[in-house]
Amino acid sequence: MExxxxxxxxxxxxxxxxxxxxxxxxxxxxxxxxVGKAKSLGVHKGIVNNISQTIQSIKAxxxxxxxxxxxxxxxxxxxxxxxxxxxxxxxxYIMRDNPDQYITEDDIERLKDQVKKxxxxxxxxxxxxxxxxxxxxxxxEIQEPxxxxxxxxxANFHVVVGQMGSIRNIARCVREAGLEMxxxxxxxxxxSESVLTKEEKEAGVAIVDIGGGTTDIAIFKDNIIRHxxxxxxxxxxxxxxxxxxxxxxxxxxxxxxxxFGSAVPELEKDSTFVTIPGLHGRPxxxxxxxxxAQVVNARVEEILEMVNTELKAYGAFEQKKKLIxxxxxxxxxxxxxxxxxxxxxxxxxxSRIGFxxxxxxxxxxxxxxxxxxxxxxxxxxxxxxxxxKKNGVEQPEEIVEKxxxxxxxxxxxxxxxxxxxEEKVVSEAANRRRDKLTIGQKIMESVKKFxxxxx
Numbered sequence: 001m002e003x004x005x006x007x008x009x010x011x012x013x014x015x016x017x018x019x020x021x022x023x024x025x026x027x028x029x030x031x032x033x034x035v036g037k038a039k040s041l042g043v044h045k046g047i048v049n050n051i052s053q054t055i056q057s058i059k060a061x062x063x064x065x066x067x068x069x070x071x072x073x074x075x076x077x078x079x080x081x082x083x084x085x086x087x088x089x090x091x092x093y094i095m096r097d098n099p100d101q102y103i104t105e106d107d108i109e110r111l112k113d114q115v116k117k118x119x120x121x122x123x124x125x126x127x128x129x130x131x132x133x134x135x136x137x138x139x140x141e142i143q144e145p146x147x148x149x150x151x152x153x154x155a156n157f158h159v160v161v162g163q164m165g166s167i168r169n170i171a172r173c174v175r176e177a178g179l180e181m182x183x184x185x186x187x188x189x190x191x192s193e194s195v196l197t198k199e200e201k202e203a204g205v206a207i208v209d210i211g212g213g214t215t216d217i218a219i220f221k222d223n224i225i226r227h228x229x230x231x232x233x234x235x236x237x238x239x240x241x242x243x244x245x246x247x248x249x250x251x252x253x254x255x256x257x258x259x260f261g262s263a264v265p266e267l268e269k270d271s272t273f274v275t276i277p278g279l280h281g282r283p284x285x286x287x288x289x290x291x292x293a294q295v296v297n298a299r300v301e302e303i304l305e306m307v308n309t310e311l312k313a314y315g316a317f318e319q320k321k322k323l324i325x326x327x328x329x330x331x332x333x334x335x336x337x338x339x340x341x342x343x344x345x346x347x348x349x350x351s352r353i354g355f356x357x358x359x360x361x362x363x364x365x366x367x368x369x370x371x372x373x374x375x376x377x378x379x380x381x382x383x384x385x386x387x388x389k390k391n392g393v394e395q396p397e398e399i400v401e402k403x404x405x406x407x408x409x410x411x412x413x414x415x416x417x418x419x420x421x422e423e424k425v426v427s428e429a430a431n432r433r434r435d436k437l438t439i440g441q442k443i444m445e446s447v448k449k450f451x452x453x454x455x
Contacts, residue, residue, distance in 0.1 A: 034069025
């Protein structure tokens with residue numbers, strides 16, 4: 001198996017580190033080749049705080065993934081989260097030298113590169129520059145400007161920023177684990193790739209990824225990313241509360257949360273108890289499930305109130321920005337019983353649990369069904385997109401020039417139906433990186449078809 005046939009996603013989480021190896025099958029779905037998982041020992045609230053332990057955990061997860069997939073792992077797409085992440089809105093523009101030539105991906109990349117030169121606060125670095133809407137000359141609200149003509153290309157951007165130190169620490173851990181970092185992706189964006197549908201993104205939806213150390217949020221409306229943030233609390237703090245509230249060790253607290261935890265105390269009976277083994281000869285301890293649910297509920301409500309604050313900051317309760325598709329809960333924390341009902345009540349939005357196996361073709365044993373794999377599968381999908389883009393043959397300049405020369409020689413008016421048809425074909429072809437034919441071949445096919453019609 002050749003290197004370019006598969007991609008790898010690496011999720012460096014607070015509770016676990018997951019490596020997933022996969023490739024795209026003939027039907028466009030993802031075929032998982034191997035999965036590796038290791039306990040995360042050096043990460044706190046999404047931020048690396050112990051370099052050597054994190055490196056060892058990454059190595060263990062990668063080794064397991066290599067063993068189960070049978071392929072060597074060299075490049076990985078890595079997720080980033082943490083309370084240091086912030087986002088901002090920014091508008092910028094470029095003036096094109098030749099407005100007679102249509103807008104290409106190079107123009108968009110030049111505009112993005114200009115935004116990446118923004119001066120940030122000391123110690124900060126730009127992670128993502130995400131275009132929202134474009135404006136070509138006086139025409140606004142354009143989602144896809146490629147193929148259009150114009151002198152001035154302008155866009156609104158959603159810019160994601162993080163602390164340089166945290167980014168460098170992740171990069172160092174990946175490098176010293178013997179890997180090359182292909183890309184760094186904000187974790188809620190990766191999760192949204194694996195659990196959200198296009199219809200939900202269009203209608204308006206908030207993905208709430210409750211991980212071990214952080215709760216990551218991304219809001220979409222009209223297929224555009226509108227807001228991202230990271231709340232520095234997750235499932236780990238619920239475990240800590242159970243440990244303190246019930247006076248038990250962390251291992252037992254985590255088991256209680258996973259097996260018996262509930263977000264709504266009213267749904268638990270007063271008479272139901274669970275027995276926890278005593279420590280080293282001490283008597284067993286009985287804990288009421290209603291008491292457990294009350295401890296869990298207090299912390300979950302606090303996290304959901306923070307989610308509500310972010311929804312208000314975006315304007316989700318305004319009619320124009322309303323999230324018709326509501327909320328999608330994912331991440332390991334979304335496995336908590338009755339969480340969906342509490343989220344519906346607290347936020348006022350309808351919610352569902354987002355499972356990450358919708359795009360996976362070969363998950364017969366349901367190993368990846370759990371929402372805790374949403375981020376890692378999303379990172380794999382992002383890695384596959386990067387690979388597809390690199391393998392897709394770029395539009396050759398000489399072929400473009402040839403097409404323009406042919407059109408000029410035939411003196412075809414820009415408003416003629418035939419010309420518009422050809423221009424549409426070229427524009428659409430520029431967006432298809434996964435097609436078997438290259439863009440150059442598509443253009444030549446279009447020109448050939450044009451001359452057959454003229455004859």
